[in-house]
Amino acid sequence: MAAFREQFAKAKHIVVLTGAGVSAESGVPTFRGAGGFWRKYQAQDLATPEAFKRNPSLVWEFYHYRREVMLSKTPNPAHIAIAECEKRLAAQGRRIVVITQNIDELHERAGSKNILELHGNLFTTRCTKCKDVKVNKDSPICPALSGKGLPDADAPDARIPESELPRCMQQGCNGLLRPMLFGLENLWILRSWQKLIMNWKTVGTSSVVYPAAMFAPQVAARGVPVAEFNMEHTPVTHSLGFHFQGPAGVNVPIALAAHESEKLK
């Protein structure tokens, strides 16, 4: 940890790449593991354009459930440490960007400013007809979803007709809205940011969801210091310089706390 903090204190441009693990201690279940099921479905099988095409009512129920759950969750010490570090470093002319695979907005709510959401977020909708993208925090997002979306394995499929699912409010459109889904929504971001990456650390991602998974080993191979914070070893741990095993809410605040040399500046 001391060696990491020493290196970190010298870094001017820092990327924090986060996945589901950074929000686990806020009570948001990760996809892999016990929390990964909704009804009898694997969460990652429902968050796709194919699943939406097959059964938009079911996918909306799943998103409705997660939107409502998020309203009761709050940022944990890892989100807060990252946000506070961004603010502190800004005053020193140093910069942090958070690239997150998460869709829960907890980085934003913790106060991070410089955030790129690779998969959009739970509160962003896209019109399947006119492609309009909007932030929508209505609870419920439409009357037909009220009381629906129960996660229990035996909960019935609500089979809501498309006309009663969330619809586009753009004048004259009324197209079916869909949530932001896994796939290619925001991945253009990676291309532009990859060029700017000077320093890189990674927090709580299992490094198995591509394309985000490949970045940490890639930058590490270029000699950039990379630290991984995870409960366990991942497929890329061996190729990274630092690995801090344990809860992000414990290790990230220690890692990002002000270094002695900063106080001298």
Ligand SMILES: NC(=O)c1ccc[n+]([C@@H]2O[C@H](COP(=O)([O-])OP(=O)(O)OC[C@H]3O[C@@H](n4cnc5c(N)ncnc54)[C@H](O)[C@@H]3O)[C@@H](O)[C@H]2O)c1
């Ligand atoms: N909160 C959310 O928005 C949310 C929740 C679930 C999944 N997802 C998305 O689904 C995809 C799944 O990929 P993924 O690799 O991020 O998630 P994942 O569920 O595959 O893996 C989570 C990783 O976090 C680690 N982890 C769990 N608890 C931790 C803790 N307290 N501290 C540190 N590490 C911890 C696990 O060991 C695991 O390696 C991603 O795109 C992810 O963003 C998002």
Ligand SMILES: [Zn+2]
């Ligand atoms: Zn529209």
